Amino acid sequence: MSTTFTLDTSTSRAHPTPAPMKRLTVPAIGQRKGGQPIVMLTAYTARMAQLLDPHCDVLLVGDSLGQVIYGLPSTLQVTLDMMCAHGAAVVRGSYHSVVIIDMPFGSYEQSPEQAFASASRIMAETGAAGVKLEGGEAMAPTVAFLAQRGIPVCGHVGLTPQAVNALGGYGARGRSAEEEAKILRDAKAISDAGAFLLVIEGVVEPIAAKITREVTCPTIGIGASVECDGQVLVIDDMLGMFERTARFVKRYDDLAGRIASAAESYAAEVRSRAFPTAAETYAPK
Numbered sequence: 001m002s003t004t005f006t007l008d009t010s011t012s013r014a015h016p017t018p019a020p021m022k023r024l025t026v027p028a029i030g031q032r033k034g035g036q037p038i039v040m041l042t043a044y045t046a047r048m049a050q051l052l053d054p055h056c057d058v059l060l061v062g063d064s065l066g067q068v069i070y071g072l073p074s075t076l077q078v079t080l081d082m083m084c085a086h087g088a089a090v091v092r093g094s095y096h097s098v099v100i101i102d103m104p105f106g107s108y109e110q111s112p113e114q115a116f117a118s119a120s121r122i123m124a125e126t127g128a129a130g131v132k133l134e135g136g137e138a139m140a141p142t143v144a145f146l147a148q149r150g151i152p153v154c155g156h157v158g159l160t161p162q163a164v165n166a167l168g169g170y171g172a173r174g175r176s177a178e179e180e181a182k183i184l185r186d187a188k189a190i191s192d193a194g195a196f197l198l199v200i201e202g203v204v205e206p207i208a209a210k211i212t213r214e215v216t217c218p219t220i221g222i223g224a225s226v227e228c229d230g231q232v233l234v235i236d237d238m239l240g241m242f243e244r245t246a247r248f249v250k251r252y253d254d255l256a257g258r259i260a261s262a263a264e265s266y267a268a269e270v271r272s273r274a275f276p277t278a279a280e281t282y283a284p285k
């Protein structure tokens, strides 16, 4: 366990310590309702956090790291150990954004007490500002339990990937009147329980706009609505790194293609002995 929450750059001449920026706070994010849209991206590593931090308000260490970093089939296999290790790395790499860590499947659903034990471990080991958990009405008492004990909570309703088996897939939610009413009740319950932020994922657009108007905390959309108080995307998806992406992803780059072509160039130069040259080798005295 590390208690040093700043990135040690003493051995890294390539990445000098950036100019100090005051870190945003959870209350400052909570006050952004209806104001300047909240910019949120996922990050899983210290270096990516360093690069994204100046441009974001919130960095989410998402349990999507199961698929994105570990090649697991879903988020259900992600562990508290993984979230703590990556969470601490992202906190070390960031100076300005509020860092939120996803609570992994199985670490909070059993009881508010179980959730507090897991969340307090995440907070202590990572230095993050808060946690995120999935669920609606059934999780509201847990959100209140954590919030009343000093742990800021971000909710997550609509398409909740940890419930993929119960939902039957990753399809958009809220197409029936019953589903729409349930998602609205879920959002209100989580906001009323004291969540400081609410992610709305994969719902038909009018529901996300309606939730945003009717709950007191700011909302963050992913496949939801431009009317939300902010937006989030998985970083690998928006960089064009992840092979299979949902309709709600906009690709801002093609890093997969650029990495493949860099590897192809390197391979060709090794095979032709064009690399290394004098510039990349050590001359004797």
Ligand SMILES: Nc1nc(=O)c2c([nH]1)NC[C@@H]1CN(c3ccc(C(=O)N[C@@H](CCC(=O)O)C(=O)O)cc3)CN21
Pocket: 063, 064, 067, 068, 075, 161, 169, 170, 171, 172, 202, 234, 236, 237, 242, 245, 246, 247, 248
């Ligand atoms: N890289 C990545 N990006 C994510 O957004 C993400 C993860 N991983 N892992 C955790 C969850 C899983 N999510 C997903 C996964 C797949 C779809 C998807 O393929 N959606 C299809 C519709 C699927 C269906 O109708 O069954 C789409 O076309 O949008 C959506 C969200 C969102 N989260």
Ligand SMILES: CC(C)C(=O)C(=O)O
Pocket: 042, 060, 061, 062, 063, 064, 065, 102, 156, 199, 201, 222, 232, 233, 234
């Ligand atoms: C997509 C976001 C909201 C998330 O929960 C994750 O990255 O795990």
Ligand SMILES: [Mg+2]
Pocket: 062, 063, 064, 075, 102
């Ligand atoms: Mg998640």
